[in-house]
Amino acid sequence: MTRTAIIAGQGALPRLLADRLDAPLLAELHGFPADLGGRPVQPFRLERLVPFLDHLVGQGIARVCFVGAVRRPRLEPELFDARTATLVPRLLTAMQSGDDAALREVIAIFGEWGLDVVGADALAPDLVPGAGVLTGTPSDADARDAARAAAIVAGLGALDIGQGAVVAQGLCLAVETLPGTDAMLAFVADHAPRLRPDPKGAKGVLYKAPKPGQDRRIDLPAIGPDTVRNAARAGLAGIAWEAGGLLLLDRAATLAEAGAAGLFLWAREP
Amino acid sequence: MTRTAIIAGQGALPRLLADRLDAPLLAELHGFPADLGGRPVQPFRLERLVPFLDHLVGQGIARVCFVGAVRRPRLEPELFDARTATLVPRLLTAMQSGDDAALREVIAIFGEWGLDVVGADALAPDLVPGAGVLTGTPSDADARDAARAAAIVAGLGALDIGQGAVVAQGLCLAVETLPGTDAMLAFVADHAPRLRPDPKGAKGVLYKAPKPGQDRRIDLPAIGPDTVRNAARAGLAGIAWEAGGLLLLDRAATLAEAGAAGLFLWAREP
Numbered sequence: 001m002t003r004t005a006i007i008a009g010q011g012a013l014p015r016l017l018a019d020r021l022d023a024p025l026l027a028e029l030h031g032f033p034a035d036l037g038g039r040p041v042q043p044f045r046l047e048r049l050v051p052f053l054d055h056l057v058g059q060g061i062a063r064v065c066f067v068g069a070v071r072r073p074r075l076e077p078e079l080f081d082a083r084t085a086t087l088v089p090r091l092l093t094a095m096q097s098g099d100d101a102a103l104r105e106v107i108a109i110f111g112e113w114g115l116d117v118v119g120a121d122a123l124a125p126d127l128v129p130g131a132g133v134l135t136g137t138p139s140d141a142d143a144r145d146a147a148r149a150a151a152i153v154a155g156l157g158a159l160d161i162g163q164g165a166v167v168a169q170g171l172c173l174a175v176e177t178l179p180g181t182d183a184m185l186a187f188v189a190d191h192a193p194r195l196r197p198d199p200k201g202a203k204g205v206l207y208k209a210p211k212p213g214q215d216r217r218i219d220l221p222a223i224g225p226d227t228v229r230n231a232a233r234a235g236l237a238g239i240a241w242e243a244g245g246l247l248l249l250d251r252a253a254t255l256a257e258a259g260a261a262g263l264f265l266w267a268r269e270p
Numbered sequence: 271m272t273r274t275a276i277i278a279g280q281g282a283l284p285r286l287l288a289d290r291l292d293a294p295l296l297a298e299l300h301g302f303p304a305d306l307g308g309r310p311v312q313p314f315r316l317e318r319l320v321p322f323l324d325h326l327v328g329q330g331i332a333r334v335c336f337v338g339a340v341r342r343p344r345l346e347p348e349l350f351d352a353r354t355a356t357l358v359p360r361l362l363t364a365m366q367s368g369d370d371a372a373l374r375e376v377i378a379i380f381g382e383w384g385l386d387v388v389g390a391d392a393l394a395p396d397l398v399p400g401a402g403v404l405t406g407t408p409s410d411a412d413a414r415d416a417a418r419a420a421a422i423v424a425g426l427g428a429l430d431i432g433q434g435a436v437v438a439q440g441l442c443l444a445v446e447t448l449p450g451t452d453a454m455l456a457f458v459a460d461h462a463p464r465l466r467p468d469p470k471g472a473k474g475v476l477y478k479a480p481k482p483g484q485d486r487r488i489d490l491p492a493i494g495p496d497t498v499r500n501a502a503r504a505g506l507a508g509i510a511w512e513a514g515g516l517l518l519l520d521r522a523a524t525l526a527e528a529g530a531a532g533l534f535l536w537a538r539e540p
Binding site for chain 2: 071072073074095151152155156158159161162171172173174175177178179183187190191195197198199
């Protein structure tokens with residue numbers, strides 16, 4: 001049978017995934033502690049990536065899944081071992097490019113050790129809702145806002161910036177960048193009230209989708225109860241996403257939160 | 271001789287421009303009071319656009335210049351006169367599209383009254399700095415950040431979102447949307463400190479440019495002393511823009527502010 005390693009970043013997803021797997025090896029990038037509910041977890045540093053890869057292979061790991069948010073780590077030159085040092089040019093080039101390039105390079109390096117990188121959706125398909133409205137009722141105006149936001153997110157993808165945008169009444173109120181979805185929603189909460197042309201009109205939609213060119217095995221967008229809470233604080237009508245391209249964390253709690261706040265949740269056909 | 275009307279929005283530009291013209295007619299959109307230093311100014315409403323256009327023609331106006339920020343106004347149905355009402359479908363279509371479409375429609379309507387819409391840069395070419403570094407010294411890393419930001423802003427232009435972005439160490443920290451440049455810089459000030467991979471590395475660049483497809487007669491990007499102050503608060507290294515495509519408000523004060531804060535100002539060749 002295939003043993004799986006979870007390279008855990010921040011957020012709720014690593015723990016949800018660990019619950020679903022049989023004795024996974026859990027690792028976390030130094031400086032980015034994961035919440036794994038007290039399970040033993042092995043920290044590793046990019047400066048010692050080669051010994052870590054050897055260790056995974058030695059433990060019988062065949063599959064690796066990257067889940068949860070990680071920022072680009074700082075590299076400390078004196079910590080590199082000799083073999084990892086030979087990877088430095090590739091790592092640096094990747095880290096200076098956009099997210100996609102960096103992730104593709106990481107997948108390539110793991111592949112060279114015979115490790116199969118798989119997406120969280122492959123390990124836990126129940127986290128990916130099928131197409132349809134999960135709760136609430138998007139209005140025609142909401143559907144137009146979702147369509148405009150989807151076009152914006154697709155266009156942003158080509159620029160390798162982010163995986164989300166907020167549109168209200170046809171106007172783009174915010175675009176997701178490095179600080180992430182919650183920072184974007186806080187920005188909208190601060191600014192949107194005076195920007196919607198018709199205060200009684202459509203309140204706006206958060207739309208999330210993978211970048212068109214991205215490798216979906218890493219960094220699929222995700223939402224959970226906190227996203228719903230922050231979208232409600234931003235005064236939005238609901239959240240839409242590309243059906244099949246988003247992980248819904250803690251479905252029951254997320255749906256309950258959306259129901260209580262009167263927000264729709266919509267896995268939209270692209 | 272040609273008499274000019276200034277349709278004044280918010281910010282410092284309308285007053286700077288009024289200072290440079292001989293007896294301009296000054297108008298402001300109802301609900302968006304302009305700072306014109308106490309000069310007489312005539313408010314108008316979009317619901318009565320046709321009578322306003324007739325009035326401009328009757329006053330011997332041949333040229334119209336739109337300057338300063340204006341948000342999309344709300345329309346009050348009961349205020350429309352009969353002739354402006356016939357323009358409603360065009361106005362609504364325009365207002366529901368992106369900024370560019372809305373502005374192009376406004377220019378078209380003014381043109382139908384024989385009014386020549388001109389850019390602020392045509393009336394006051396001294397407000398548009400020529401190519402070159404105006405103050406400070408962009409590093410090689412700053413130049414790379416400016417190049418990446420320029421590519422992002424060009425890509426955003428195709429989506430008709432905004433005219434600016436902030437990039438630090440190759441990473442896009444923020445993209446300008448409806449809330450504007452100062453809101454974007456406040457967002458960067460809140461989030462950037464923990465996002466720059468190397469705390470001693472490049473601090474980041476604000477880049478501004480017109481959208482690639484936009485009509486440059488309306489809504490050319492502008493910066494002034496406040497922009498510099500907010501960029502400094504966001505911890506940036508400097509401000510770059512597309513040479514020839516930006517209005518520099520109050521050049522002396524802006525340069526002084528940048529000098530005091532140690533920021534570069536760079537009119538970059540596209």
